[in-house]
Amino acid sequence: MKVEIEKIDKEKLETARLMVHEEDESIRRLSGFIERENYKHMLLSCYKDDEIHQVKCREIFYIESLMEVQYIHMNGEIYCTRKRLYELERILPVEFVRASKSVLLNTAKVERYKPIPGGIMMAEFENGDSTYISRKYLKGLRAQIKEGLL
Template structure:
């Protein structure tokens, strides 16, 4: 692999162009870059305490009324972000799977089909979320890319 950096002071923003012999290699590089440019730590709240957690510890985010909860394997926290804001800030491993849920695709243990939706179980946790049919195809693609 060749790496070339060109400095151009007239640019307003950094631009990365990937020239690759296959889609797989380009996609792999793209995902690595996405992970580095997105939010890595998130300020969360439980009772009167602020916690600073790595986003890799989070299984999923869900709405309950106006409150957004972030769930880890053991605990749940609240955040002041809205789901649409989290979608923009979180790394590529997170994706929206329903109107009220964003999940970490790297923490999925199993996916079970039911009549109108799909049930996701997470690694080392009893917690579960449902994926709507609208988002199932994209989730399935992400999981297959992970192999």
């Protein structure tokens, strides 16, 4: 399926138009997902202290992978998930980008980027936490920031 995106003025109402051969249950679910703007308020199931929590993705600062467990860093809280980083990368909103082999960061929560000797960069968050952006991912991230995609 081809996706077309058109930027419009802030004063205009955002709309989505689905042109399909047949309307089935999956298309109706997609339509409802878009209409309710669920993509803006996505929840992620995590655990902490043997309890399952639903965390709002927009409140996540970064996700760090250590020994097959992904630690979800939020403002003063850390949750865990067994989902792999590549799985999270596929389901999380576009603000989440790969910063290194073991980190996904939420660019909407980054307060500043600081270059570090050696060709890497530090991302500092609103809550005082920070994480490194490796050389491998820095070029792509820098291009997205300059283009205003993030």
